Amino acid sequence: MKKIKLAFYSASGCSGCMLSFFDLEEFFISSERFSIVWAPMFTNSKLEDLEKIDKIDVTFIEGSIRLSEHEEIVKILREKSEKVVALGTCAVFGGVPGLSNFYSTEEILSEVFGSDKEVPKPRLLLDGKYELTLPEFRDEMRRVEEVIDVDHFVPGCPPSEDQLLKIIDFNFEEKWIVEKSSVCNVCPRKVEEIKVSSVKRAFERDDGRCFLIQGILCFGPLTPGNCEATCVKVNVPCRGCYGAFPNVRDFGAKVVDLLSSIAEKNIAEELSRKYPNLARVIYAYTLPSAIINKRVRKR
Amino acid sequence: MKIGLYICHCGRNIADVVDIKNLIGYFKDKVNVVRDHLFMCSEPAWEMIRSDVTNKLVDRVVIAACSPYNHEKFFRSALETAGLSKYLLEIANIREQCSWVHGKNKREATEKAKRLIEAAISKVKTLKPLDDLRFEVERSVLVIGGGIAGMTASLDLAKMGFKVYLVEKEPSVGGKLIKFDKIFPLNDCASCVVSSLMAEVANNPMIELITYAEVEEVDGSFGNFNVKVRKKQTYVDWEKCIGCGACTTVCPPKAWKPNEFDEGLSKRAAMYIVSPQAVPKKAVHDPELCVNCGKKKLGTRRFLRGGKEYLTPCEKACPTKAIDRSKSWNPEGELLNFNVGAIIVATGYKVMEKETFKEYAPHSPNVITALQFERILSPTGPTGGKVLRLSDGKKPKAISFISCVGSRDVRYHTYCSKVCCLYMLKQARLVKEREPEIDVYIHVIDVRAPGKDLEEYYIEARRMGIGVIRGKVGGIEELPNGRLRILGFDADLGMPVEVEVDLVVLATAIELPEDSKELARKIGVAVDPSGFLKEDHPKLRPVESTLSGIFLAGCCQGPKDVSETVAQAKAAAASVASLLSKEEIKVEPFIAKVNEEACSGCGICENVCPFNAIKVNEVAVVDERSCKGCGICASCPAKAIDIQGYSAESIIAEIDALVG
Structure with a gap:
């Protein structure tokens, strides 16, 4: 039997999504069906090894794209792969690292390294054998889809077991591997009608009713419910780690859209007073996919 | 996809500001056909668009002209007759949104016109052919309000063969008009005008008269509204009641209150019949006012020591046993549910109370509103039509009328209540006719008597010796002897005037009652800044409300006199009939x-x-x-x-073109 050739690559990600594969017994049980041909995370895989491979069946890319290196590698992977899967919210929507798009490159570097001068520069290694070059730090964090064509999207932070089980035979067809119904459908705090009449922060007193009714921002209605409402079950409002539903272009704008339709009165001022960093809350996982981000950057 | 762009000059309206030649040059290569016309809304231009579509030169149409509100339907018909879906049309408004507002900035206006047209082109590319929605029509009408407007509209529709549900919140139809004695300009008897209508409404087989009821809920849309009407509990068996009025005379004085029909000038009992002319003439019981004679509460029986059942005075008085207090009446009344194709709102008006105007001595019983004075003049009123002061039953020596109380006043309503000048003249004339020795003064800002016979009516009033003083009244003082001193101004003399009179009549402003506003909220009809129900277009659609299928008639739409009200009611009835006479209606998709x-x-x-x-049932269903x-x-x-x-795709395409 011909084995399915798999590749795994982690760009600006935490490797969590990839590891969730290895948390799955089914992955190991069926391991005779596939071979991992390139995965720098688990095997000794170098760029030159990748260049030698001529065909990959399925490539999983995790994390968003910031460095020139990420860009180069995903482009090579795309060329060689039959199917490219964006694995996890970072790859699909930009994820938490995407919040860096609120800052310019200079701001980020000076925050991390103190001042511009101390930014690491390319230099020769002592023995002169290799030349170490640092990849270029691009101006913005991008989704995988913005760099290469992506065939399948598997959002989640990390993706849930049921999602991975759907793709474990590596022969799936659906473009989006994600639950159709929202977190609200699996939420224990179910209500008949949601109306928002005031605004509260999550650390204020929680009376056990639906968070939105209490005025606490909860993104349950906007987020696919693969998670089985794990956060709400431990009394934490949904932060939308699965990103938006496939049709939605901009998660944060959709939050505003939703709030404006379920708010009983004008809560805009209260909202911006209680959440001074509202944009960072509503775009916590999806900033690179937002419309606003692009416009600001152009200027 | 072949896009045709048609640019209108609108005479000189657009062409004077926007450089049409420039536009044609700019769009020549961006679309398949570009044409301009002096008047795109003319027949030749319509034919031009139609033939382009027929000849397959274009299959999407962008028209750069005036607001779609004006001619969208007209342009759609060009597409439709040429066999194309009429919704593959987009209008760029380069008149109201461009040439009219940027007249001084021709270059920028042309640039803006380009953007607007580009947005329309981007949008038209995303449009999909749509078909009208077709619905069956329910051939019946709900008329809300049984005043002159509601009755006229109901009768007109009933005569055209439509089933009419006439809902009136009072126990009797007749509205305000039945309270009046005479109406201008002919001084004909109001009762004669309206009583016959009331009888007709009650007896017409096509009209289902539902009095003492209020509309609770309206669902659905034009062609098929589902209406829920709550018929209030009368606590009297109307099947048995013969309207003799025996029960209304036996309530003890403890169970009396100011009579609404007489504007509070007389008292009515807990058992009452609205007016002597009431239709239907049936008694109603007011449980809030009832003192439960003999401690016999509603829904209970009481037996005397001998075993004989105790009957309250009203029960005893009723010759047909229509009153049965031992029956446990449901205070909720009865909920009626029916479907109608259209609705006419004719809920009428109310006049402002005198208490609002502290400067006009409202505490004095000799200061009354014009509607109260109307009752004094009426033969069915508290004085039987004699001109008397109710405070002491004496004939006043002098009466003053004060106009524009609450109207044309920035503190209350800026509009003119329109009918006050004439009804004051009418009331003054009726006083003079009956008691020529009474001095009558009218204080006005100016007399507004436009229209047929009305100026003549005013001239005649002056000839009869009625003093018309031009000037606003600043205040009224109550003198120790009960007389009233009017502190006014005479603009003709240019000096303050003081007049001492025995009775003051305030022509308080006409406004929309609170419950009508509540009704408007319930059924979704808009209220305009004046506080009346808003018509869809003041000139072209004056009887249509902002919601299709709901029409307006009478003073709920704005102050008007009886002839105008009747004209509007008839217009509303005709509009309803023209829409409901079809088998099915088409609705924009x-x-x-x-x-x-x-x-x-x-x-x-x-x-x-x-x-x-x-x-939502698994998935959402519309x-x-x-x-x-x-x-x-x-x-x-x-x-x-x-x-x-108006899909998100279309709107984003438009925005991209506008800002891109």
Whole structure:
């Protein structure tokens, strides 16, 4: 039997999504069906090894794209792969690292390294054998889809077991591997009608009713419910780690859209007073996919 | 996709400001056909568009002209007759939104016109052919309000063969007009005008008269509204009641209150019949006022020591046993449910109370509103039509009328109540006719008597010796002897004047009653800044409300006299008939459409829909009849809902073209 050739690559990600594969017994049980041909995370895989491979069946890319290196590698992977899967919210929507798009490159570097001068520069290694070059730090964090064509999207932070089980035979067809119904459908705090009449922060007193009714921002209605409402079950409002539903272009704008339709009165001022960093809350996982981000950057 | 762009000069309206030649040059290569015309709304231009579509030169049409509000339907017909879906049309408004507002900036106006047209082109590319929604029509009408407007409209519609449900909140129809003695300009008897209508309304087999009832809920849309009407509890068996009035005379004085029909000038008992001319002439019991004679509460029986049943005076008085206090009446009344194709709102007006105007000594019983004075003049009123002061029953030596009380006043209403000048003249003339020795003064800002016979009516009033003093009244002082001193101004003399009179009549402003506003909120009809119900277009659609299928008649739309009210009621009836006489109605397909694949079933849409037009059962389902296409549900968290013709795709394409 011909084995399915798999590749795994982690760009600006935490490797969590990839590891969730290895948390799955089914992955190991069926391991005779596939071979991992390139995965720098688990095997000794170098760029030159990748260049030698001529065909990959399925490539999983995790994390968003910031460095020139990420860009180069995903482009090579795309060329060689039959199917490219964006694995996890970072790859699909930009994820938490995407919040860096609120800052310019200079701001980020000076925050991390103190001042511009101390930014690491390319230099020769002592023995002169290799030349170490640092990849270029691009101006913005991008989704995988913005760099290469992506065939399948598997959002989640990390993706849930049921999602991975759907793709474990590596022969799936659906473009989006994600639950159709929202977190609200699996939420224990179910209500008949949601109306928002005031605004509260999550650390204020929680009376056990639906968070939105209490005025606490909860993104349950906007987020696919693969998670089985794990956060709400431990009394934490949904932060939308699965990103938006496939049709939605901009998660944060959709939050505003939703709030404006379920708010009983004008809560805009209260909202911006209680959440001074509202944009960072509503775009916590999806900033690179937002419309606003692009416009600001152009200027 | 072949796009045709048609640019209108609108005579010189657009062409003087926007450089049309420049536009044609700019768009020549961007679309398949560009044409301009001096008047795009003319027949030759219409034919030009139509033949381009017929000859397959274009299959999407962009028209750069005036607001779509003006001629969209006209342009659509050109597409439709040429065999193309009429909704593959987009109008760029380069008149109201461009040439009219940027007249001084010709270059920028042309640039803006380009952007507007580009947006329309981008949008038209995203449009999909749509068909009208077709609905069956319910051939019946709900008329809300049984005043002169409601009765006239009901009778007209009934005569045309439509089933009419006439709902009146009082126990009797007749409205305000039945309270009047005579009406201008002919001084003919109001009762004679309106009584016959009341009888006709009650006896017409096509009219179902539902009095003492209020509209509770209206669902659905034009062609098929579902109406819920609550018939209030009368506590009297109307089947048995013969309207003899025996019960109304036996209530003890403890159970009396100011009579609404006499504007509070007389008293009525807990058992009452609204007026001597009431239709239907049936008694009503007011449980709030009732003192439960003999401690016999509603729904209980009481036996005397001998075993004989105790009957309250009203029960005893009733010759037909229509009053049965031992019956446990349901205080909720009865909920009626029926479907109608259209609704006419004719809920009428109210006049402001004198208490609002502290400067006019409202505490004095000799200061009354004009509607109260109307009752004094009426033969069915508290004085039987004699001109008397109610405080002491004496004939006044002098009467003053004060106009514009609350109207034309920035503190209350800026509009003119329109009928006050003439009804003051009428009342003054009636006083003079009956008691020529009474001095009558009218204080006005100016006399407004436009129209047929009305100026003549005013001249005649002056000839009769009625003093018309031009000038605003600053205040009224009550003198120790009960007389009233009017502190006014005479603009003709240019000096302050003081007049001492025995009775003051205030022509308080006409306004929309609170419960009519509540009704408007319930059925979704807009209220305009003056506080009256808003017509769809002041000139072209004066009887249509802002919601299709709901029409307005009478003073709920604005102050007007009897002839205007009747004219509007007849117009509303004719408009309803013209729409309901068809087998089916066509409705624009701009309603919510659910993408079932994407729907997450979260229920937010059901939660936010103001028209109950969307229900979630696994996936969301839109009720096409009820959906008004407002777009609130398009806030769908899964973006599974779009408004047909205004999809997110279309709107984003437009925005991209505008800002790109």
